[in-house]
Amino acid sequence: MNxxxxxxxxxxxxxxxSSFVASxxxxxxxxxxxxxxxxxxxxxxxxxxxxxxGDFRSIRSGPWSSTQTWERYDGGVWVAAxxxxxxxxxxxxxxxxxxxxVFSTLVYDQLVVDLGAQVxxxxxxxxxLSDGPGIDLTIDGTWLNQGSGxxxxxxxxxxVHDGGSYVHNTTAGIATPLSKSILSKLSTFTYRxxxxxxxASTFSGRTYGHIRFESTGGSFTLNASGAGxxxxxxxxxxxxxxxxxxxGFSGNITVLGAASIAGExxxxxSGGQGVHLFCGPxxxxxxxxxxxxxxxxxxxxxxxxxxxxxxxAFIVPAGRIIEFNGSISQTISAPEGMTLxxxxxxxxxxxxxxxxxxxIGSQKSLVLRKNLDCSGTIAGSDSTSVLIxxxxxxxxxxxxxxxxPVRFDSTVADRRATGEGTWNRILVESGSALRVxxxxxxxxxxxxxxxxxxxxxxxxxxxxxxxxxxxxISPQVYSNLTxxxxxxxxxxxxxxVDRRLSITHGPIMTGSCLLELGSGGSVEExxxxxxxxxxxxxxxxxxxxxEDFGGIGISISxxxxxxxxxxxxxxxxxxxxxxxxxxxxxxxxxxxTADLKNSTISFRFAPSELNGASEHGLELYGSxxxxxxxxxxxxxxxxxxxxxxxxxxxxxxLVTLAEPFQRPTILSVSPNLVEQGSSVDLIISGSGFTEGVxxxxxxxxxxxxxxxxxxxxxxxxxxxxxDAAAPLGVRDVYLxxxxxxxxxxxxxxxxxxxxxxxxxxxxAPSTGARLEPLALTFHGTGFIEGVTTVSxxxxxxxxxxxxxxxxLVVNATIDETASLGPRNVSIIxxxxxxxxxxxxxxxxxxxPIPEITSxxxxxxxxxxxxxxxxxGANFISGVTSLDFGNGIxxxxxxxxxxxxxxxxxxxxxxxxxxxxxxVAANESPGGGRGxxxxxxxxxxxxxxxxxxxxxxxxxxxxxxxxxxxxxxxxNGMLLSx
Numbered sequence: 006m007n008x009x010x011x012x013x014x015x016x017x018x019x020x021x022x023s024s025f026v027a028s029x030x031x032x033x034x035x036x037x038x039x040x041x042x043x044x045x046x047x048x049x050x051x052x053x054x055x056x057x058x059g060d061f062r063s064i065r066s067g068p069w070s071s072t073q074t075w076e077r078y079d080g081g082v083w084v085a086a087x088x089x090x091x092x093x094x095x096x097x098x099x100x101x102x103x104x105x106x107v108f109s110t111l112v113y114d115q116l117v118v119d120l121g122a123q124v125x126x127x128x129x130x131x132x133x134l135s136d137g138p139g140i141d142l143t144i145d146g147t148w149l150n151q152g153s154g155x156x157x158x159x160x161x162x163x164x165v166h167d168g169g170s171y172v173h174n175t176t177a178g179i180a181t182p183l184s185k186s187i188l189s190k191l192s193t194f195t196y197r198x199x200x201x202x203x204x205a206s207t208f209s210g211r212t213y214g215h216i217r218f219e220s221t222g223g224s225f226t227l228n229a230s231g232a233g234x235x236x237x238x239x240x241x242x243x244x245x246x247x248x249x250x251x252x253g254f255s256g257n258i259t260v261l262g263a264a265s266i267a268g269e270x271x272x273x274x275s276g277g278q279g280v281h282l283f284c285g286p287x288x289x290x291x292x293x294x295x296x297x298x299x300x301x302x303x304x305x306x307x308x309x310x311x312x313x314x315x316x317x318a319f320i321v322p323a324g325r326i327i328e329f330n331g332s333i334s335q336t337i338s339a340p341e342g343m344t345l346x347x348x349x350x351x352x353x354x355x356x357x358x359x360x361x362x363x364x365i366g367s368q369k370s371l372v373l374r375k376n377l378d379c380s381g382t383i384a385g386s387d388s389t390s391v392l393i394x395x396x397x398x399x400x401x402x403x404x405x406x407x408x409x410p411v412r413f414d415s416t417v418a419d420r421r422a423t424g425e426g427t428w429n430r431i432l433v434e435s436g437s438a439l440r441v442x443x444x445x446x447x448x449x450x451x452x453x454x455x456x457x458x459x460x461x462x463x464x465x466x467x468x469x470x471x472x473x474x475x476x477x478i479s480p481q482v483y484s485n486l487t488x489x490x491x492x493x494x495x496x497x498x499x500x501x502v503d504r505r506l507s508i509t510h511g512p513i514m515t516g517s518c519l520l521e522l523g524s525g526g527s528v529e530e531x532x533x534x535x536x537x538x539x540x541x542x543x544x545x546x547x548x549x550x551x552e553d554f555g556g557i558g559i560s561i562s563x564x565x566x567x568x569x570x571x572x573x574x575x576x577x578x579x580x581x582x583x584x585x586x587x588x589x590x591x592x593x594x595x596x597x598t599a600d601l602k603n604s605t606i607s608f609r610f611a612p613s614e615l616n617g618a619s620e621h622g623l624e625l626y627g628s629x630x631x632x633x634x635x636x637x638x639x640x641x642x643x644x645x646x647x648x649x650x651x652x653x654x655x656x657x658x659l660v661t662l663a664e665p666f667q668r669p670t671i672l673s674v675s676p677n678l679v680e681q682g683s684s685v686d687l688i689i690s691g692s693g694f695t696e697g698v699x700x701x702x703x704x705x706x707x708x709x710x711x712x713x714x715x716x717x718x719x720x721x722x723x724x725x726x727x728d729a730a731a732p733l734g735v736r737d738v739y740l741x742x743x744x745x746x747x748x749x750x751x752x753x754x755x756x757x758x759x760x761x762x763x764x765x766x767x768x769a770p771s772t773g774a775r776l777e778p779l780a781l782t783f784h785g786t787g788f789i790e791g792v793t794t795v796s797x798x799x800x801x802x803x804x805x806x807x808x809x810x811x812x813l814v815v816n817a818t819i820d821e822t823a824s825l826g827p828r829n830v831s832i833i834x835x836x837x838x839x840x841x842x843x844x845x846x847x848x849x850x851x852x853p854i855p856e857i858t859s860x861x862x863x864x865x866x867x868x869x870x871x872x873x874x875x876x877g878a879n880f881i882s883g884v885t886s887l888d889f890g891n892g893i894x895x896x897x898x899x900x901x902x903x904x905x906x907x908x909x910x911x912x913x914x915x916x917x918x919x920x921x922x923x924v925a926a927n928e929s930p931g932g933g934r935g936x937x938x939x940x941x942x943x944x945x946x947x948x949x950x951x952x953x954x955x956x957x958x959x960x961x962x963x964x965x966x967x968x969x970x971x972x973x974x975x976n977g978m979l980l981s982x
Contacts, residue, residue: 059095061086063103063122070109092135099124099146107132107152114141114161120168122146128175129153136161140187144169151175157185165214167191173204174221180207188214190238190261198225198247208235209256215239218268220246228272229254232279237261240285243268245292252299255279263287263311269294277302278325284310289339291316298322304347315339315361321346329355337361337381344386345371351398357381357405365390365409376400379426385409394420403428403445410449413437415458427471433458446471446489452497454479464503470494478513482523488513488534496538502526508534515539515578522555529556533613541574559593560607561655566600580616581659583626583635585666585743587618587695592661601655608640608649608662618664620644627657637665666744667718669693674738674752679704681758682729684711689721693744701746702739704755707731731755759838761787768830768844774853774931775821776879776903779803783813783832785842792835797848798828821881821903823850825930851931853879857923860937866946867974868914870896875906877935881927888924889941892916912943914974919943948972 058080067074075086078095090097092114099105101121108127114135118124123146126132130152134141136159142148144165149172157163164187165171171188173179174197188194192214198204200223209231216237218227224246229235230253240262243249251258252272257279264283267290278299287309289295294317304324310331313319318341321327327349329335334354337343342362348369354376357363361381365371368389374396382405383392394401394413401411403426410429413420415436422431423443430449433439437458446469447453453472456479462468469487470476476490480498485505488494493511496518503523508530513520515538522528522542530536542554546569551562554573561571573595580588591614595601608625625640640651649662671691679685687703700710700723707728714722721740738752765785773779781803783795790807795815797803800823803815813832827846834840857877865871875887882900887908889895893916897909906925923940927933948970955966968980 056083057095060098061090061094061096062098063100063105066102066104067106069105069107069111074103074105092133092137101146115139116141117143118146118148118169120145123149125149126152126155126175131156133158134161134163140164144171144192146170147172149174150177153177155179155182157182161185162187165189165192165194167214169193170195172197173206174198174202176202176205178205180205183207183211188212188238190214193217193239195219196227197221198227199223200225203227208251208254209233210235212236212238215242215262217242217244218247218249219244220268222246224248224268226250232256234259234279240265243270243293245290251278251297252276255302257282257305260284266290266293266295269296271296272299274299275301278305280305280308282308282310286312286314288313289315289317289319293317295319295321300324306350309335310353312336313339313343315341315343318342318344320344321349326350329353331355334376334378337363339363339381345369346386348372351375351377354378357383359405365392371409373398373401376402378402378404379407379424380404382406383409408448413439413458429453430455433460441468442466445469447476448472450474450476452477452479454481456481475514480518493537496520502528505529506536508536510534512537522557527555530611532611535611536575536577538578539574539576541572543570543572545569546571558591558609559660560609561595561601561604563601563604563655565603569597569600572596577611577614581628581632581635581661581663583661583663585745586626586637586663587616587666587743588626588661588663589618589623590614590616592659594659595655596658598656598658603653604655605650605652606655606660608651608660610647610649610662612647618662620647622664623649623662624665625649625651626661626663627655628659629657632659635663666695666742667693668745669698669740669742669747671738671740671747671749671752674749677753678756679725679727679753680756681727681731681733683758684724684726687723687725687738687753689723689738689740689749690719691721691747692719693742693747694718694721695742695744697743699741700738701741702737704731704736704738704753707755708736727755729758733757757837760789760792760834760836760840761838762840763787763793763832763834763842765830765832765842765844768847771847772849772851773801773817773819774851774879775800775819775823775825775881776853777819779815779817779819781815781817781848783815784811785813785832786811787834787842788813788832789834792839794833794835796831796833798830799824800850819850825850825852849930852881852884852927852929852933853931854933855879855885855925855927855935857925857935857937857940860923860940863940864942864944865910865912866944866972867912867916867918868946868972870909870911873908873910873941875908875923875925876904877906877925877937878904879927879935880904880906880925884927884932886926886928888926890921893921893941893943916943918945945974946972948974 056078060078061075064076070089072086076083077086092112096115098117099122101119104123106125110131112133112135114137128151131154132152133156141161142163147170151174154177162185167189170193172195194213195217196204196206197219199221203225206227208229210233226248229251232255234257237260241260241264243266245267247268249270250272252274255277259282261284263285265288306326306328308328308330312335319339324347326347327345329351331353336356338358339361344364346366350372352374356378359380364384367386370391370393372393375398390409392409392411395416399420401422403424406427408429412432415434418438421440425444427446430453433456435457440461442463444467462483464484467485468483471489475492476494477497478494480500482501484503486502487507489509490511495514499519501521503526506528513536520540540557542557544552544554546552546566548566551560553560557575573593575593577591580590591610623642625638626635627638628635640649642649673690675688694715698713703710709726711724733755735751735754737750739748767784769782788807788810795805800820801817803817806814827849829843829845830847831841831843859876861874880900880903892913894911899907920939921941923937925935949972950968950970952969
């Protein structure tokens with residue numbers, strides 16, 4: 006054996022002394038080329054710790070600089086220390102359970118921190134590791150460095166053993182000390198900081214055991230840079246509040262242990278990224294983030310060799326591929342989702358846990374080179390995302406939801422798809438073979454199960470088409486097939502169902518393809534959820550037994566048949582053409598039929614297939630020449646279960662149901678008189694009227710049939726137009742239906758056109774005054790010149806002028822004797838035909854406003870009675886009154902004519918000379934006042950002396966004289982004697 010000194014090996018604190026006393030220096034040897042470590046000493050018995058004179062050890066927690074913290078070995082026993090240890094001392098040991106704090110500058114060497122012990126370098130303290138023999142600082146416990154600077158002299162070395170921990174809680178540099186460190190695989194290196202302190206760090210080209218990033222309060226960011234590989238031999242832990250920014254770090258990162266992220270691994274940059282290899286479980290804790298995004302340069306893969314557990318959303322940025330490369334099966338758990346922006350490759354068996362959603366980026370793929378067990382969800386960013394099953398991937402277990410297209414390539418010819426999950430779509434490439442078992446539902450539109458290679462669907466398996474748009478059914482041999490698509494599914498090739506075909510939502514449309522039930526197959530249909538097109542079933546038919554052919558809608562039993570296979574094909578997309586009947590959209594082709602002479606057929610149908618036929622009237626029809634000719638067979642219909650039963654000769658290759666049309670009859674035609682030039686509806690009563698009625702004749706010459714409306718089985722409405730010159734006389738009606746022909750002679754008579762009954766809608770104006778001319782306009786229909794007259798009531802005479810059949814004008818005058826108030830107005834069309842249209846209370850007669858144009862005479866004297874003639878208009882006896890003002894009394898008034906009034910007035914002596922206005926008034930309704938301004942002048946009368954009575958007049962005296970006469974007025978007379 007080639008043995009070398011192991012000067013660089015750092016023994017554990019519990020191993021650096023044996024239970025014997027050394028008589029010569031101890032040596033450690035390492036076997037070259039192997040991992041065997043030999044440590045031996047030349048020992049003397051009866052010694053326990055092997056201390057040497059000058060060694061120190063802690064006896065309690067306390068400051069380094071306190072002698073109360075230490076005891077010293079004096080060469081025979083441990084004694085109380087009278088000084089504190091430093092680099093000149095022997096071996097210095099901090100014992101388990103003790104924490105020693107360095108508060109001042111210190112130079113030390115041969116220091117051992119036992120497991121469970123701690124040395125703290127206080128903030129602001131500088132400390133120096135001196136270069137002595139072997140390892141100068143051995144950490145089996147904890148070293149907390151908060152100092153301001155650490156100097157390592159010469160080739161001094163320090164080591165952290167398994168279980169030991171170094172905590173860097175300072176901004177002082179760590180790069181140089183790390184270059185002289187030995188960190189074992191299970192040692193722990195902690196970068197500790199907070200919002201007010203970001204510890205110095207170094208990563209490029211480093212190898213750590215366990216590495217931890219932790220915050221004592223607040224948050225901080227550690228920035229990694231460089232291109233040297235970073236190896237973490239143990240676990241990586243990113244604590245809450247810490248962000249590790251590796252955007253500027255292009256080297257590879259290898260984590261041999263577990264990775265746990267409660268804080269954030271992130272950064273944004275424009276450089277490349279190396280490969281990130283995770284050999285142990287990768288955990289993204291709740292609240293943890295992975296936000297590393299870099300562009301440009303080479304983007305290395307994220308490689309996982311063990312389970313991936315994500316309690317937060319895990320989004321892998323574009324440009325980075327994930328690789329699952331474990332040697333055993335890996336489990337992916339990501340309840341908040343994992344986004345593979347640049348796709349992924351699996352080179353080991355992986356399992357996607359229930360509740361996990363893995364999302365593949367746009368135009369990217371997840372390539373499975375080993376097996377997959379999915380209980381969660383695999384989704385895509387869009388329709389371009391794809392999952393590729395390739396290489397050695399032979400088993401795909403889907404108990405979840407695979408919402409991206411899955412492509413089984415041709416690299417392996419035999420693969421299996423199992424489980425009870427849902428798929429978007431599957432493509433089986435040419436040259437690939439896939440065996441399917443379990444229960445599988447396809448959600449994708451179009452052709453979600455596209456097979457270019459070979460597929461075997463094992464017995465007992467269930468395949469369900471569950472889309473939202475119409476889907477194409479892959480032409481396979483299914484064990485159980487279910488349709489749960491409201492928009493239906495269609496065949497694109499021959500399709501066989503060996504056990505159960507269940508149609509729960511939407512129809513199956515076969516088109517020109519064939520759907521076949523296997524020998525043990527059956528179909529379950531309901532309502533509108535059924536097979537539209539062709540479905541075939543072959544069953545052995547035995548004498549006296551009822552065969553329902555898998556529930557396709559027909560049952561046959563025969564008393565005379567020898568055992569033989571009978572093929573029945575149901576067709577439901579179209580109806581046959583059968584004379585004088587209405588077939589439904591369902592038929593059955595039966596072969597062979599030679600032994601079905603004495604048989605019973607039960608024919609079941611859906612109400613949606615009636616094709617307008619009455620269910621109560623259905624009968625069985627049979628054809629033996631491919632539908633060219635049909636025999637009416639009859640049968641008994643049960644509308645409650647939509648089934649017709651027939652017993653008799655069933656030797657027909659085609660059977661269907663149809664409603665035979667009733668032969669039509671005509672009982673009456675109304676009206677029985679039709680005028681020339683008119684357009685009317687002839688109501689024909691009878692029986693057997695159906696859609697498709699043809700009126701071969703309805704009146705002959707001069708009569709045109711415009712439309713036919715089937716009102717019911719017993720009533721038709723035929724609209725006809727009769728020419729104005731159509732010959733007079735009786736006419737026949739002749740019609741044809743799919744059920745036959747019917748004729749009614751002398752059904753109606755064409756007669757001369759009669760005057761219509763007029764209709765009046767409005768007149769204007771609606772008011773007129775006595776004595777005034779009037780033009781009335783009427784709107785309506787049926788006005789005929791020379792036929793139509795107007796009655797306006799008493800006192801109104803007028804002449805009607807018809808402008809067209811909807812407009813009439815009447816010029817009239819209202820007599821002074823016409824009754825006042827509202828009155829009816831009637832429009833009358835004379836016979837033949839004709840009639841009266843009346844507007845009730847439509848016209849109102851009122852009094853006119855009088856008008857005075859002149860008086861004669863224009864003057865009258867005070868005290869006189871005068872005859873006056875008043876000329877004007879609209880004077881009405883008993884209606885018109887006069888007013889000459891105060892002091893003028895109207896003694897009499899006579900309306901001579903509407904334009905002349907004779908009146909006698911008396912002017913009292915008290916009236917002064919003046920001119921007066923004369924007012925004529927007509928009372929309501931209507932009426933009003935007409936005034937002649939200054940129409941009458943009041944004058945003094947001419948005086949007349951009849952006698953004088955006076956005494957003898959004596960010159961120079963006064964006397965009274967009495968005059969008798971007329972026309973005397975006060976203050977207005979001059980007397981001369």
